[in-house]
Each structure stands twice: as structure tokens, then as C-alpha cells.
Amino acid sequence: MPTVPVKLGSRSYQILISAGLLDELGGRARTSLGANCGRAVLVSNMTVGRIYRDRSVRSLRHAGFKVHSFSIGDGERFKSLRTAESLFGFLIEHGIERSDAIVALGGGVVGDLAGFVAATYLRGIRLIQVPTTLLAQIDSSVGGKTAVNHALGKNLIGAFHQPSLVLIDPDVLGTLPARQTQAGLYEAIKYGVILDRRLFNSISDNIDQLKNLDATRLELLIARCCSLKAGVVGRDERESGLRKILNFGHTVGHALEAVSRYRRFLHGEAVGHGMRAASRIAERLGLLNAADREMIDAAIAGVGKLPAAGTLALDDMISAIHRDKKVEAGRATFVLPVEIGKVVMRSDVPPPVIRAALKDALK
Ligand SMILES: NC(=O)c1ccc[n+]([C@@H]2O[C@H](COP(=O)([O-])OP(=O)(O)OC[C@H]3O[C@@H](n4cnc5c(N)ncnc54)[C@H](O)[C@@H]3O)[C@@H](O)[C@H]2O)c1
CATH class of the missing domain: 1.20.1090.10 (Dehydroquinate synthase-like - alpha domain)
Known part of the structure; x- marks a missing residue:
């Protein structure tokens, strides 16, 4: 399987790329996060979640994760402090701990928002990126830039936070609008x-x-x-x-x-x-x-x-x-x-x- 290493010392990680890989999400996440990660919070949006959430949850559960799902609205305007705040609330209410992880399933909007929350909740918890647009697969999921928008400008509030793993399944592009x-x-x-x-x-x-x-x-x-x-x-x-x-x-x-x-x-x-x-x-x-x-x-x-x-x-x-x-x-x-x-x-x-x-x- 094509595997691309991102070499950043203690923050190094791998990008895995293969058709059908979504069904292996749980096992791959377990290998990357280790046995002490009990819970995975799957963050997606309404559109992507409707198509790919169940498969992702099944795979994560199969690997022993307790899974909580959080869905955001579809669109750039949901990459906001307001959405981040409701996700923070969800994490607190579910008692998510430092050893747990967020899994971002979606395009750049979901990845940036979930990444920003992972960077800041409890001063940082682990993050797995599962990008589902071509832009996210070749660009936004890699490199650790996370952000939300402010009314006065895009991506003005953010953090660098490298993921622990990027898992890319090109098959999911089959449902992506051609544009x-x-x-x-x-x-x-x-x-x-x-x-x-x-x-x-x-x-x-x-x-x-x-x-x-x-x-x-x-x-x-x-x-x-x-x-x-x-x-x-x-x-x-x-x-x-x-x-x-x-x-x-x-x-x-x-x-x-x-x-x-x-x-x-x-x-x-x-x-x-x-x-x-x-x-x-x-x-x-x-x-x-x-x-x-x-x-x-x-x-x-x-x-x-x-x-x-x-x-x-x-x-x-x-x-x-x-x-x-x-x-x-x-x-x-x-x-x-x-x-x-x-x-x-x-x-x-x-x-x-x-x-x-x-x-x-x-x-
Ligand atoms: N962090 C970075 O380094 C970086 C780099 C470039 C862009 N970005 C950010 O990425 C965002 C744009 O990301 P994007 O282009 O992925 O847009 P997006 O996340 O809005 O996704 C585009 C649309 O495709 C839908 N979609 C996603 N995957 C799908 C699938 N497999 N099947 C059907 N529909 C699907 C989404 O619901 C959405 O409607 C911007 O906010 C931009 O600032 C970040």
C-alpha cells in the first residue's frame, strides 16, 4: 500500500493511501493510537456522515473503541468558533480524556474544525484525519494546520497540531460532486x-x-x-x-x-x-x-x-x-x-x- 511518512521527530506520522481503506479505519487507528485509547469521537458533517459514518463507526468499534459521533452542518460557515464550542461541550459532557482521540471524517472544513478542537481541548488530544475530498486528501489533511474562521477573515484562529495518522481511501471520491x-x-x-x-x-x-x-x-x-x-x-x-x-x-x-x-x-x-x-x-x-x-x-x-x-x-x-x-x-x-x-x-x-x-x- 502506498505509505507516505511525514518526518517531524516525535510528531512524525504516516499517510496511508489505498482504495477500500475506510473499512480498516479501526485497526489502523488502534495501531497508531495504542491500546490505551479507549474512545474515539468521530466528527463529520451531515452529507459525509450520511454516506460514510456507519462504516467508520463499525470499523472503529470492531477495533475496541467506544465511539461517539458528532455532526456539524455542511459548509464553510460551520468552520466557526460557535461550532467548535458546541464540540467542546460534547467532549466535556462525554468525559473525553487526554488519552482519547478525535477522528475527522470529511473535507477540509471538517478536518480544520476537528483539528482545531483536537489541538486545544485539554491542551491537545490526538487526531486522525480521514479526508474525503480530493483537496483534503492532497492538501488540508497533511501538515498540521488547523483553524476556524472569524467574521473578519478566514482561518484567523488556529493552531499547528499534527495528526497521529492520515488515512486516505480514494474510493470515497466516487460520491464527491464533479466540481x-x-x-x-x-x-x-x-x-x-x-x-x-x-x-x-x-x-x-x-x-x-x-x-x-x-x-x-x-x-x-x-x-x-x-x-x-x-x-x-x-x-x-x-x-x-x-x-x-x-x-x-x-x-x-x-x-x-x-x-x-x-x-x-x-x-x-x-x-x-x-x-x-x-x-x-x-x-x-x-x-x-x-x-x-x-x-x-x-x-x-x-x-x-x-x-x-x-x-x-x-x-x-x-x-x-x-x-x-x-x-x-x-x-x-x-x-x-x-x-x-x-x-x-x-x-x-x-x-x-x-x-x-x-x-x-x-x-
Ligand atoms: N489545513 C490546511 O492546510 C488547509 C489547506 C487547504 C484548504 N483548507 C481548508 O479546507 C476547506 C475546504 O475544504 P474542501 O474543499 O474539502 O471543502 P468541504 O470540506 O466544504 O467539502 C466540500 C463539499 O464536499 C462534500 N463532501 C466531502 N466529501 C464528500 C464525499 N466523499 N462524498 C460526497 N460529498 C462529500 C462536503 O459535504 C462539502 O459539501 C477550507 O475551509 C480551507 O480553508 C485547509
Whole structure:
């Protein structure tokens, strides 16, 4: 079975990837958590829970866990302090102890929320991530970033808390809406552009099979993306340097999400637009050649048509770029490709270049 180690000293863990693995959740959790873990709190949402909760609970019980299930609403707005507070209450009422664990079954919303609660309840209890969207399987479940949103901004309240295990069953993507799968594929392209030209080519060459959820292709894709992310996180767990390259496409992507009030774009789609914009900035600065920029455009187009962004006001976009929480000393940092597979970070992009690249990318 493809297994990706995340090497972080005493916080190291494994990412297991295999079709049908959900039925082995209990046994794998037992191996990772040890015999002294009596209870597992399964956190999911209404949609995912309806499809996969019973199988997960059965497997956990079979491995000797007493299981308590907690369900949150479906949607980004439930990634909130309010939901976290009701989960804290549930844990306290059920007498959940330090030796017990939370199992997050769902997409990035469930994973981030459950992870945040696991990071802070009793100053931290153990967490198992069982991601069920492609985005969560290749990105959000790995690396230990957890957070909830605040009315004034996304992911503003959070903690680093590494899971004890990430268990990925690509079969669960069979019930995921196609638009969500595509959003995950844009993020997969991101890994190719920043770190791995071969991965980039293999996504471009096999895009139809990936969109049709070809099992072998998907497993390879997920394993490669996880391995790239694990490598970055292993060298820069807390994003003081290298980890920032994972933000390729996110400077503009976050601005697009904010300006459209998180309603028009899925996160991966906003990143798709953001990668088009960043590639254009790189080309205008003479860092990236036109052929590679066109290949990046073609790979993004191959995934599917991005929701239109042309109606958003450029000035609003530029203000939002400078309000992002990753702005340092008032300067927006852009991750810019110099070729497919290699990027640099720049905080000195002249405003006219940002404007022109945005205008061209979003039209
Ligand atoms: N922690 C990190 O490092 C990190 C990285 C990237 C994104 N994120 C966060 O992840 C979140 C987005 O995650 P997401 O894209 O997974 O969205 P999501 O969690 O909202 O899931 C998308 C939709 O798919 C449904 N769904 C999930 N799995 C399903 C399945 N197998 N079958 C049917 N439906 C299913 C969900 O109910 C939801 O409606 C954002 O809050 C973002 O901030 C975190």
C-alpha cells in the first residue's frame, strides 16, 4: 500500500493511501493510537456522515473503541468558533480524556474544525484525519494546520497540531460532486508547478482519466502530492520559509474569494485563477518563458472551465491582495514560477505589473 511518512521527530506520522481503506479505519487507528485509547469521537458533517459514518463507526468499534459521533452542518460557515464550542461541550459532557482521540471524517472544513478542537481541548488530544475530498486528501489533511474562521477573515484562529495518522481511501471520491474533484485537481497542478515537472506532465497527459476517477491514476496522484507536501512540511513545519511555496496561486486566490464573499468560487477554483495571474506576473517580469506559461494555462483549462471572474472590480482585487493575512510590511508576496517545477518568492512586484497580469488573467 502506498505509505507516505511525514518526518517531524516525535510528531512524525504516516499517510496511508489505498482504495477500500475506510473499512480498516479501526485497526489502523488502534495501531497508531495504542491500546490505551479507549474512545474515539468521530466528527463529520451531515452529507459525509450520511454516506460514510456507519462504516467508520463499525470499523472503529470492531477495533475496541467506544465511539461517539458528532455532526456539524455542511459548509464553510460551520468552520466557526460557535461550532467548535458546541464540540467542546460534547467532549466535556462525554468525559473525553487526554488519552482519547478525535477522528475527522470529511473535507477540509471538517478536518480544520476537528483539528482545531483536537489541538486545544485539554491542551491537545490526538487526531486522525480521514479526508474525503480530493483537496483534503492532497492538501488540508497533511501538515498540521488547523483553524476556524472569524467574521473578519478566514482561518484567523488556529493552531499547528499534527495528526497521529492520515488515512486516505480514494474510493470515497466516487460520491464527491464533479466540481469538487476539479477544484482538487487545480491544487494538484499547483504541486506540479512548484516542485515537480513530471507530476505536472502526468496530470496534463491523464486529465480525463483523473476526472473520471481512474483508481490507479488517482492513487498515484494522491501519493505524489502527499509526498511533496510531506517533504516541504518536514523541512518547514511552521511556515517560516520554504512552506510558503505552497501558497502559489493563493495571493490572488484568497483575494478573489474575499472579494466574491466566498460564494462564487470553490477554494481550488480561486487558486486556478490565482495560478494564471501569478504565471503572468512571472512572465511579465521575465522570469518565466511564454511556452511554460501557456502550458500552465492549458493544464488549468484541461481540468475544466473556471467560474468567470471578469466582472470583479480590479481595484477591489488589488486592495484585497494587500489585506491578506500573509502580507508583510504592507507588501504582498507572490510565489512565481521560473519554470514548471521551480518557483521563487518575490515581494517587490511593481503594482502596474500586478494590475496588468490580473486584468489579463481574469478576463
Ligand atoms: N489545513 C490546511 O492546510 C488547509 C489547506 C487547504 C484548504 N483548507 C481548508 O479546507 C476547506 C475546504 O475544504 P474542501 O474543499 O474539502 O471543502 P468541504 O470540506 O466544504 O467539502 C466540500 C463539499 O464536499 C462534500 N463532501 C466531502 N466529501 C464528500 C464525499 N466523499 N462524498 C460526497 N460529498 C462529500 C462536503 O459535504 C462539502 O459539501 C477550507 O475551509 C480551507 O480553508 C485547509
